[in-house]
Amino acid sequence: MTKAALTSPGIKSDLRKNIRYYSEARSSPELSCRQLARKITDSGTTYVSESTVYRILKREGLIKPAELIGFKAGKEYHCKTTRPNELLASDCCHLKVVNWGWYYLVTVMDDFSRFTLGWDLKLDMTGSFLEDVMQQAIDFTGMTDVPIEEWTVLLSDNGDGYNLPAVQLVPEAVGE
Secondary structure: OOHHHHOOHHHHHHHHHHHHHHHHHHHOOOOOHHHHHHHHHHHOOOOOOHHHHHHHHHHOOOOOOOOOOOOOOOOOOOOOOOOOOOEEEEEEEEEEEOOOEEEEEEEEEEOOOOOEEEEEEEOOOOOOHHHHHHHHHHHHHOHHHOOHHHOOEEEOOOOHHHHOHHHHOHHHHOOO
């Protein structure tokens, strides 16, 4: 930039604003870009967007890295399976099909062989969504004659669909 461009009123105004954003960010480091933009807008006569604050602070190295909440996954599962049908894993995948809506892919897989024992594509997550797929898996493995006490363990991520009251009764409902 030329010296004339640096001394123009617009550039000076922008530099003053940037200095104000820096000082606000340094005085309140606990605030996110959104909170900082709101504080600047509420306390002054100028409006600044969250993205502008983010861009300016990132350029100056004032953006703190995102904090990961949770825990790291282990290197391997602590209860390893030693035979087929010892542990069945189930999950539901939400699929959005443009112009058609949401579909739900429900699967049951054998943990030892990684073989898919049953699956179904559902239009909704009603109480029987898992029961049908579990029945497919049990019929496939031939476990219909096995007493309930000796059934395999069903592993799931306990997502919203798996917390339905009807799903809690699946082991008693299928295989009879």
